[in-house]
Amino acid sequence: MAPQEARPSRRRRPPPWLLALLLVLAALSVLLRVETSRRRKDIRKLRAEYASLVQARPIAETKARRARFYMTRYFRGYPWLVSHNAADFIRRLGGIFRPRQILDLQIDPGMHDFRFQLTVGIGGGDAGAALWRFAGLYETLRGFPDITQLSFAEKGPAYSGPGNIFVISGRADLQ
Numbered sequence: 001m002a003p004q005e006a007r008p009s010r011r012r013r014p015p016p017w018l019l020a021l022l023l024v025l026a027a028l029s030v031l032l033r034v035e036t037s038r039r040r041k042d043i044r045k046l047r048a049e050y051a052s053l054v055q056a057r058p059i060a061e062t063k064a065r066r067a068r069f070y071m072t073r074y075f076r077g078y079p080w081l082v083s084h085n086a087a088d089f090i091r092r093l094g095g096i097f098r099p100r101q102i103l104d105l106q107i108d109p110g111m112h113d114f115r116f117q118l119t120v121g122i123g124g125g126d127a128g129a130a131l132w133r134f135a136g137l138y139e140t141l142r143g144f145p146d147i148t149q150l151s152f153a154e155k156g157p158a159y160s161g162p163g164n165i166f167v168i169s170g171r172a173d174l175q
Helices: 016-096 127-142
Strands: 102-109 113-122 147-157 164-173
Touching: 016 102, 016 113, 016 127, 113 127, 127 147, 127 164
Parallel strands: none
Antiparallel strands: 102 113, 113 164, 147 164
16 A cells, blocks of 8 residues: 555635625624714713703793793882873873863773773863864873873763863873
8 A cells, every 4th residue: 555645734714604704793893883982972962962951051040030030020010100100191181181171080001001081171162162172182182102092072061061071082001
């Protein structure tokens, strides 16, 4: 028998599916690391946003307290404001009409204005003269800067004494 020749050892090559599996696993590992990095970046960004919200919360609370303060101040000062404006309106009416001409005055306050109904008696020789005198006084009343609506109606002759009765209705802004 002949001596066996030494065969050169062959290196075995790994099967191709094993190489493909390793490549897929490596690619999957890289993709997972990239996704982890992206999510960490998102978490850092959300933490920064939350920190800014926590810092902004005192600002929002301050704004809310300030709004409550001004609302409370408005509602606490409302009776005084209505009273002051009604008194000022009556004072200015006294400058136009003589005290005995004003028969009745009713003021109904609203949130931003007040309605009024004024009954005046205008004395005069006849109905035409009383109407002309009333027209002049009505135009003076129209010149008030805070009156937004104004209308009048004639009731007729006064019950006691000569002259006519006029009813003026209107609306005036609160200042």
